[in-house]
Amino acid sequence: MKAMSGQGELLLYLDFDGVLHPERVWWHPTVGPYLSDPGKDKLFQHATLLERLLAPYPEVRIILSTTWVRRYGVAKSAKELRPALRQRVIGATFHNRMNQEAFAMTLRGQQVWADVQKRKPRDWLALDDCPDGWPPEAAGRFIWADPHQGLGHPEVLTRFKQQLEAKHAQQR
Secondary structure, X not given: OOOOOOOOOEEEEEOOEOOOEOOOEEEEOOXXXXXXXXXXXXXXXXXHHHHHHXXXXXXXXXXXXXXXXXXXXXXXXXXXXXXXXXXXEEEEOOOOOXXXXXXXXXXXXXXXXXXXXXXXXXXXXEEEOOOOOOOHXXXXXXXXXXXXXEOOOHHXXXXXXXHXXXXXXXXX
């Protein structure tokens, strides 16, 4: 049996909406994704920040845990990321062999935990604005992002940096 991608690695489960930009994203058949009230915000405004944060940790691989994958697929969703982030993407919590309706009815924390159980990473972190369904095993791994400021919120940024350093130090 082939090992699932990510086995034995340090994984980051990454949501887009509410993490890399505000959560108020809408979809239009001809326009695609857009912010409902952009103001000073834009899609993927924190992608450069995430890229800088991950730069010292080349071992970190990304699993997409965003609803974008159900709409656009893994490859197209990953293309929205900057090249340095895109090359880290090795999969998603959703894949086309899954029942989309059943998956959508599952709480985000449960989706991620099920993926962790399958992939068996060395360790993992999750950046997400959805606090629902995270098991006790996610303590110290799940970093709740403010849905409006995402990764740009100072407390989220601090917690993420601390957890990245801690996970990296455990490897040494």
